Amino acid sequence: xxxxxxxxxxxxxxxxxxxxxxxxxxxxxxxxxxxxxFWTLHNLLIVIIIIIFNVNLGSAIFSFVIFSGLAYxxxxxxxxFGYYLLVDAHALHGLWSALYQFPIIALSRYNNTVVxxxxxxxxxxxxxxxxxxxxxxxYYRKHLDPIIQKSRxxxxxxxxxxxxxxxxxxxxxx
Numbered sequence: 464x465x466x467x468x469x470x471x472x473x474x475x476x477x478x479x480x481x482x483x484x485x486x487x488x489x490x491x492x493x494x495x496x497x498x499x500x501f502w503t504l505h506n507l508l509i510v511i512i513i514i515i516f517n518v519n520l521g522s523a524i525f526s527f528v529i530f531s532g533l534a535y536x537x538x539x540x541x542x543x544f545g546y547y548l549l550v551d552a553h554a555l556h557g558l559w560s561a562l563y564q565f566p567i568i569a570l571s572r573y574n575n576t577v578v579x580x581x582x583x584x585x586x587x588x589x590x591x592x593x594x595x596x597x598x599x600x601x602y603y604r605k606h607l608d609p610i611i612q613k614s615r616x617x618x619x620x621x622x623x624x625x626x627x628x629x630x631x632x633x634x635x636x637x
Contacts, residue, residue: 489522497530545580
């Protein structure tokens, strides 16, 4: 049942009135939150951006959950990449020293190899993830949603008493 609830929420996000850009922004920002350790300064800024700007919160939460699970698999790679950036890349030592002079930047935990590696990796992935999410929302709405809405399972579900009660509750809530 839990899997059906997740699928229903994903479909609700894809079928929402939000623009593909709003959904893609939420997905891409949620990806950064998910790939990086949560209690960092940059994640606080991303949460503020999600709250202030017109970003789809559901896609941000969904993306955060998905990428949080993937982050554990990629932490060794993030550590190696962060170690390279912080220690082995001698050309960047001056940058790290200069950043450390700013107290607020020092609080960002950038000197942690996993934080730096995952944050820089998520910044590199940001544009491709945003573009893919936007493309997928447009493709889903144009090609897949009509097929799903015509499927027997959806027709049976919409004919059920449960769906009628659900729709009544939805109209009362809005």
